[in-house]
Amino acid sequence: MAKDEDKKSKKRKRDVVVHQEETNNTDVASPKRGRSAMNQNEAQNELDTSKPSAVFQPKNGRPWTLSIALPGSFITNVSTYDQKASLACRIARACAVFCVDEIVVFDDDPHTIPQQTQQKVNSNNKGHKGSWSSVNKQTSKTKAEVLAEVSDIDEPWHNPDQFLFHVLSYLETPPHLRRYLFQHHPNLKGAGSFTSLDMPHHMRADEWCVYREGVTLENDSHSHGQQREQGEPEKKKKKSKKGEKEKEDVFTMVECGLSAPVRIPIELPPYVRVTVKFASQAPPPGFPNLSPDQVANLEVEATSPSDPREEGGYYWGYTVRRAATFSDIYTESPFENGYDISIGTSERGVPLKSLIPGLASSKGGKQLLPLSFNHAVMVFGGVAGLEPAIAGDATLAANGITKETAGEAFDYWVNLAPGQGSRTIRTEEAVWIGLAGIREYVGNM
Template sequence: MPPPAVSKPSQSAPLETSKPSALFKPRKGRDWTLSMAVAGSIIANVVKPDHKTLLAGRIARAAAVFCVDEIIVFDDDPTNIPNYIDPIYTNKGKKTKAQALDSIAEHDEPWQNPDQFLYHVLSYAECPPHLRADQNPGLSLFPQHQNLKWVGMLPSLDMPHHLKSHEWCRFREGVTLGPTSDARSTPSSKKSKDKSKQQPGTYVKCGLPYPVRIATEVPPVMRVTLRFTDPEPPKSWPHLSQQECEALKVEAVAPTVPRQEEGYYWGYQIRRAGSLSEVFTASEFKDGYDLSIGTSERGAPLKAILPDHLVSKQIKKTRDPNVAQLPSEFNHLLIVFGGVAGLEPAVAADPEFKRVGLTKETAHEAFDAWVNLVQGQGSRTIRTEEAVEFGLFGLKDYVESMYDRGT
């Protein structure tokens, strides 16, 4: 019997592997979003600050790879003051936990304020590199801080809004330099200063050779999302002169516009929540999250809750009829990951959940779905950062199916 035929690689075009080819390509504008909430206490479980930074980087990296639109860092034990907080900040127990955390000095934050540390590092990682710091410290979005001392160890996120200077996109992130009427914020030439007096607005540094100008007046050192009127790059791109940069027609838009209008993944918004219940009650979406998923080793297998069109016939036959499936569509999906002890203690420790009678045993009732991400695990525990990666990967096909909504 002759050996099977083996296809030979094309000789005309050698395979190029020196540069990444999996660039994000927007499909169509979308209003639906993917959010995840993570307990900040995972940082307190790590001793060395460089390891804390690496852990935060792993969370950020997972969010970037799986196009998470929002991250919420929540306190999974909002009333009890942990023993790693120095008594000088608790006033011998006379302060609440929130008051104690607010009083922690900058040099102690990496060790005593884990939620703020995680929030701070995640915010830094999401920001385009060219906006994080400036030669003029007063124009830096992220001034020097103890929490950021080890950010050189963070992995690159390389998201679509982390544009290189030669890359063109109709949208860009920028930082305001101040009103054009303020000589300190304008380009150096006298001609530009005279011109700016006639055309009020704001100069914005956005990674081009020179700042661009928007008509709106915005205070200095504010991050803004820019949209260029012309979707095509200028003829001299990327070698633009100062006059060409200033002549570009550009406006400031909401940071959600690139996603909503053209379908770009434009990084993640981030906020802190003082408790697990606040993750829900302080949502920035008008009607909150219409679908929430809690993760626990006591939950149902992920394959048991996915809609029929995403699982095999064999899985359909073996489903537990008592386990509800996820809806075929959602508007704002939230997946929640607990700390070292899991989500059950976080529900039991939450004052609002306590008020409505939820306990460790009934913690699953706080969510629309209660999922075990890994069955038959070889290790005794699944770390939170691993659960984040497994969970986002497991939901990827479900989330991606939203692009087919209405088609």
């Protein structure tokens, strides 16, 4: 019996060995190896979410622009610096996500000087004696003149328009330019925690684009107070024709986020922001590992800030301007013929969706948004809405526009969130809702 069991055991062992040999010879994968191969294939095809994939892809040149206007007064709705900075960052993020080209910060109550602001200015003025009321009766200063006396450290609380303008401008500026263009200021004390916008023109040194944003430098330095480094091209003298004195080549060094400054063939004052355009769409050989001389000798020129949008189709950030009154949104427009579409936002307007071509019909006599436009502006109100701002505007009041007829100040008067569950919609929320609502419309331009 023992011998028979040994024979069976040996036979089983031989069967196992033979099975392995046959598997190797015929290259038939074992279940374990099959699972391993499948896992490798799945790993290769697996969606990589470790890095952002929604990189902006330029299409054709874009002549039209989208602007928004909002009052800085909504900043006063919160009390601490961090909260105020957070609101500004939320506005900047919305504008970056939805490709807004211009932000207008307007004063929605240009004739009223807040009592606490006047008191703060008076307390900061040396030699002042007496109560706020007595001084306010004696002064004939306008609100703009009073706000001009607000100290830098008090701006977030007493000059919200300037605070919002300052922070929005800083956030739009590419990070590699900020130390040249912005001085230390109380408005920017929390800059290290500001939200990143990461827009197309916020490029890294190893990214190539035919356009870049730069800042002009002093030709004998790369940055503030630094001596010219070894390898930086010097200003060369160019020999002229007979009888003429030697002339220096005219150029300006520009820091544009590459490994070294580039050189443009015009002379500009230092520390001025400039848009540059390279001669080649493709990166030069060896990029990004170029020497300072190689970078300086790249063929590049200064161009209009609107060229990346109009010629290249890029979203190239937003500009920021201030408007002293509501009317100045229109009268001081940077565009030659102003805005051909103006959209006001109010809970008393019609649903935005009902005006968008393709999403709504023209039933009920509603005029749909046009199929194309040149420059559109969407205006948002502050804590009290747009109606008080419009009623308090002297120009509009002279034309008989009141709170009840505030919608007449716009081409379209829209409700961004019909049937809203909350009693109020905050300005920073309205901006996100409004830009998201109009995105499909402007995306089809």
